[in-house]
Amino acid sequence: MLQLDSIDVSYGPVRALSGVSMEVPEGDIVALLGSNGAGKSTTLRAISGIVRPTRGTIVFAGQRIDALSPERIVSMGVVQAPEGRQVFPELSVKENLLIGTYSRRDRRRVPEDFSRVYTHFPILKERQAQAAGTLSGGEQQMLAIGRALMASPKLLLLDEPSLGLAPLITKQIFEIIRALNKEGTTILLVEQNARLALAVSKYAYILETGSVTLAGRSEDLLATEEVKRSYLGAGHSAR
Amino acid sequence: MERGINNERNGNQGLLRRIAGTGLSARLLLGAALIVLPIVTAALGRSYVVYLYSLVMVYVIVTLGLNILTGYTGQISIGHAGFMAVAAYTSAILTGRFGVPFSLALIVASLLAAALGLGLGVPALRLQGHYLAIATLGFGVAVGQLSASWDKLTGGYQGMKAPVAAILGFRFDTDLKYYYLVLVLTWLSVEAAQNMLCSRPGRALMAVRDSEVAAQAMGINLAKYKVTAFAVSAFYAGIAGVLHAHLTRYVSPYDFNMGVSMTLLSAIVVGGLGSVPGSILGAVFMTILPHVFSRVKNLPLILAGLSLILVVLFLPYGLVSLPLKIKSAALRARARRATKSGNA
Numbered sequence: 293m294l295q296l297d298s299i300d301v302s303y304g305p306v307r308a309l310s311g312v313s314m315e316v317p318e319g320d321i322v323a324l325l326g327s328n329g330a331g332k333s334t335t336l337r338a339i340s341g342i343v344r345p346t347r348g349t350i351v352f353a354g355q356r357i358d359a360l361s362p363e364r365i366v367s368m369g370v371v372q373a374p375e376g377r378q379v380f381p382e383l384s385v386k387e388n389l390l391i392g393t394y395s396r397r398d399r400r401r402v403p404e405d406f407s408r409v410y411t412h413f414p415i416l417k418e419r420q421a422q423a424a425g426t427l428s429g430g431e432q433q434m435l436a437i438g439r440a441l442m443a444s445p446k447l448l449l450l451d452e453p454s455l456g457l458a459p460l461i462t463k464q465i466f467e468i469i470r471a472l473n474k475e476g477t478t479i480l481l482v483e484q485n486a487r488l489a490l491a492v493s494k495y496a497y498i499l500e501t502g503s504v505t506l507a508g509r510s511e512d513l514l515a516t517e518e519v520k521r522s523y524l525g526a527g528h529s530a531r
Numbered sequence: 532m533e534r535g536i537n538n539e540r541n542g543n544q545g546l547l548r549r550i551a552g553t554g555l556s557a558r559l560l561l562g563a564a565l566i567v568l569p570i571v572t573a574a575l576g577r578s579y580v581v582y583l584y585s586l587v588m589v590y591v592i593v594t595l596g597l598n599i600l601t602g603y604t605g606q607i608s609i610g611h612a613g614f615m616a617v618a619a620y621t622s623a624i625l626t627g628r629f630g631v632p633f634s635l636a637l638i639v640a641s642l643l644a645a646a647l648g649l650g651l652g653v654p655a656l657r658l659q660g661h662y663l664a665i666a667t668l669g670f671g672v673a674v675g676q677l678s679a680s681w682d683k684l685t686g687g688y689q690g691m692k693a694p695v696a697a698i699l700g701f702r703f704d705t706d707l708k709y710y711y712l713v714l715v716l717t718w719l720s721v722e723a724a725q726n727m728l729c730s731r732p733g734r735a736l737m738a739v740r741d742s743e744v745a746a747q748a749m750g751i752n753l754a755k756y757k758v759t760a761f762a763v764s765a766f767y768a769g770i771a772g773v774l775h776a777h778l779t780r781y782v783s784p785y786d787f788n789m790g791v792s793m794t795l796l797s798a799i800v801v802g803g804l805g806s807v808p809g810s811i812l813g814a815v816f817m818t819i820l821p822h823v824f825s826r827v828k829n830l831p832l833i834l835a836g837l838s839l840i841l842v843v844l845f846l847p848y849g850l851v852s853l854p855l856k857i858k859s860a861a862l863r864a865r866a867r868r869a870t871k872s873g874n875a
Contacts, residue, residue, distance in 0.1 A: 366750030378745035380738050395750025
């Protein structure tokens with residue numbers, strides 16, 4: 293569904309990504325792992341068209357998108373829930389969700405998507421008139437995902453949905469991610485929590501300083517020594 | 532801390548909604564007052580005060596415009612009087628020298644201001660914060676200098692006359708008649724702004740203000756909305772500029788200098804950023820202040836500065852949030868008393 297082919301991205305003189313290639317097959321969850329500054333968020337930004345790759349191609353559903361505007365890419369069905377949630381604090385929960393519909397052409401299905409979001413996140417319905425800034429961190433993350441769902445994504449890009457959340461809330465969020473995927477949404481998941489991400493995803497890519505160092509089926513990666521040592525902290529927890 | 536502020540803001544909006552909701556009767560009352568008050572004032576022989584009412588409303592329009600840009604979209608402008616000046620001169624020249632009807636001149640002059648807003652908005656896309664402030668400051672200063680030195684067109688420092696406004700042969704030749712013209716246009720401006728801000732485009736502007744990254748990620752075209760905000764804001768300033776010119780029937784470079792731009796900026800902060808009622812309150816406050824205390828030299832300026840400091844320190848959401856602030860303070864006091872008597 294989505295193919296990145298040897299992507300380079302630079303911020304001024306600083307090279308953030310070099311030669312990143314990856315693939316997200318339709319209907320799957322693909323995880324993108326790596327430590328801080330490895331280039332995970334930059335990869336998502338390049339896909340969304342917020343930064344331009346200096347080299348390489350990005351193809352979505354058979355069409356090149358690496359030169360399209362962010363609005364165009366969103367309206368094609370590639371939608372991002374950005375890092376740190378970034379809800380609009382002074383707008384109400386409902387208004388935040390409405391913002392998600394800005395890129396859509398088929399407005400008739402909006403009520404349907406409202407009820408879909410409210411089924412997955414009942415708390416959002418309870419709080420729909422409340423300012424988004426007054427929600428807890430977990431609720432804000434749910435709102436960020438809900439807002440992205442309102443754009444009726446074919447491919448959902450999630451940037452660190454577990455960031456700063458309590459383990460219990462994180463578990464809840466990941467259950468919802470799995471449920472969304474079952475409903476047919478393809479998901480590219482950026483995470484620092486490697487154990488969780490590998491458990492939920494089918495394929496995974498590991499980024500280090502702007503390049504893919506490891507890739508494969510998530511269950512295979514879980515068993516790899518290197519992954520265990522660097523990302524699962526097995527070296528410390530082993531007995 | 533952050534949650535507390537947001538709660539206050541949220542409750543504040545709830546309060547405003549309730550006021551707007553109790554709405555109809557309260558609004559009819561306000562409307563009646565706005566219609567009757569000037570008649571009474573004029574009957575008492577205070578024509579100058581009727582003129583002041585009109586002046587206040589002119590400032591309501593431009594303050595509202597600036598709030599759309601700064602309070603709702605998060606883009607600062609320190610040269611907004613420049614848009615007023617361009618429209619004021621345009622209308623004075625069109626009606627005075629070329630005999631163009633007032634209503635046509637009003638539209639052309641305001642559209643010209645909007646076009647300039649568009650022109651300034653495009654380079655402003657690349658600027659943020661301080662740099663945008665400097666660029667708009669430059670615009671305001673440039674318009675002022677140009678209007679002072681382009682003698683042939685503007686009459687230079689001496690200024691130029693603007694004729695009495697007339698629509699379809701009806702001449703608005705007294706302060707009272709002109710007041711009603713300004714009232715109608717102010718009402719239209721407020722309604723239009725209210726509607727725009729409560730619908731799709733308004734939400735997009737606030738999204739751009741709150742988080743550019745998220746707005747973009749949701750498919751909102753940043754450039755389009757920012758530039759449009761500049762144009763709409765300048766259009767409002769244009770209407771106000773034209774109305775100002777035909778109210779005083781005179782345009783000079785002093786009418787729209789940097790001081791005016793600063794007053795406008797103070798008005799949105801004192802009244803309430805990102806609030807329509809706040810814009811109105813701020814404009815009323817900043818326009819009336821100098822006239823109430825005009826007997827003592829420099830006192831109005833000192834009071835304006837003082838009120839700005841006090842608002843920024845103690846009332847970050849402006850005068851419009853004052854009722855709620857008082858209410859919550861009263862609730863806190865009551866709770867304190869209750870615990871005290873409970874302990875005793």
